[in-house]
Amino acid sequence: MIVLLQGVAVAQSCLPEGITFATQDSVDSFAAENPGCTVIIGDVIIEGDEITSLEGLSVLTGIEGDLLIIGTDSIASLSGLNNLGSIGGFLWISSNPFLTSLSGLESLTTVDKFLSIYQNDTLNNLTGLEALTTVEDGIWIRENAQLTSLDGLQGLNYIGNELWIKSNPWLVSLSGLENLEWVGGFLSIWDNDSLASLNGLFQLSLGNNLNIGENDKLLEFGNLSILGIGGNLYISNNDTLTSLEGLFFDTSITIMGSINISDNKELNSIEALAPVYSISGELRLENNAVLTSLTGIENIYPYSISALYLQNSVLLATCALPNICTYLGENMGPATISNNALGCNSRDEVDEACGITSVNEFILESISLYPNPASEQFSITDPNNVIQKTEIISSQGRVIHVFEKDFSNISISDFSPGLYFIRIYNDSGLLLKTEKLVIR
Secondary structure (H helix, E strand, O other): OOOOOOOOOOOEEEOOOOEEEOOHHHHHOHHHHOOOEEEEOOOEEEEEOOOOOOHHHOOOOEEOOOEEEEEEOOOOOOOOOOOOOEEOOOEEEEOOOOOOOOOOOOOOOEEOOOEEEEOOOOOOOOOOOOOOOEEOOOEEEEOOOOOOOOOOOOOOOEEOOOEEEEOOOOOOOOOOOOOOOEEOOOEEEEOOOOOOEOEOEOEEEEOOOEEEEOOOOOOEOOOOEEEEEOOOEEEEOOOOOOEOOOOOOOOOEEEOOOEEEEOOOOOOEOHHHOOEEEOOEEEEEEOOOOOOOOOOOOOOOHHHEEEEEEEOOOOOOOOOOHHHHHHHHOOOOOEEEEOOOOOOOEHHHHHHHHOOOOOOHHHHHHOEEEOOOEOOEEEEEOOOOOEEEEEEEOOOOOEEEEEEOOOOOEEOOOOOOEEEEEEEEEOOOOEEEEEEEEEO
16 A cells, blocks of 8 residues: 655755845745755854744754854844754854844754854843753854843853853853863953953863953952863953952862963962962063062972063062072073062062072073984083083983083983973082973
């Protein structure tokens, strides 16, 4: 027996070239003109001032390309997209002046590229995104004039690249990010004029930078436990921030880049940095007008610092921490110390406080390693014949070899690849400088 099924559409993918909806009629007639179409292969663009409802798109369960909702003048919510479960490209919601809610996206669990929520003038929270757990690339939440919280993102735990929260003038809380655990790129919280606390963020690992800047009302970090930073820590131009309490907690961490804490007018304590034991870049503290102490950076391994800048903190008088003294005494890299209080107002003052004997700069500059990186051997230039002894130091600070008098073609063929340090002494036993050597 042959049974004929008429009028029953079979669910299917469709429209590899994508589709643009610019009128209400194009939305309302979509299902009839595309029977069985539930997954659009190409990009979907919803734009213009004629559309008032998206109910005609309720048949959609997925979009493999981008979804752009841009420049609509009459849509107040996204009701009609309630069955949409995944987006294979961008989700871009931008310049929709009357969009007050993201309700309608309750089934959306994954965005494979960027989620951008940008310049939606009446949107005050992100309710509607509760099912979203993963954004494979990044999230931009920028310039939404009435946004007060991030409520709606409670299900989000993974962002593959960056999270950028910028220029939302009425954002008072990061509530909604409590379950976020991983940001694969940078986290930038920048220029949010009403943000007083980072409460909402709880326990987080970052693959790249943590940038906190130009948040004029920021008073505290709340209870933000950072488990690791794969790039730089940058805290700058937060006019009311008095301390970094709440930024790091019980465990020791490493920062795989520089620390830059600058231009924070009311910052008087950096003690919360005490768990940081290693960095891989510059240590820069500048223009913090009321900072009186470096307590908090005393545990940073001096060999992990590539350059040191302590400037324009006019109340800062004591800089001779043991690790700072080691860095300066072994001439490990550039150091600029100026315009602080007496005792830390110049490199000479800190050297004196550390008990460091000065060495002729011309002699120091004439000493170098070559080749660097090296694989089989390296040599040390010594045109002034001042070197008496050198030590090879592991990246953990352990002396693993000592050489005397002959500093040409030093064999390193038995050393494992990695970063090492070469301490160089004169015939009086005075440490002249420490150079980094990469063995490959």
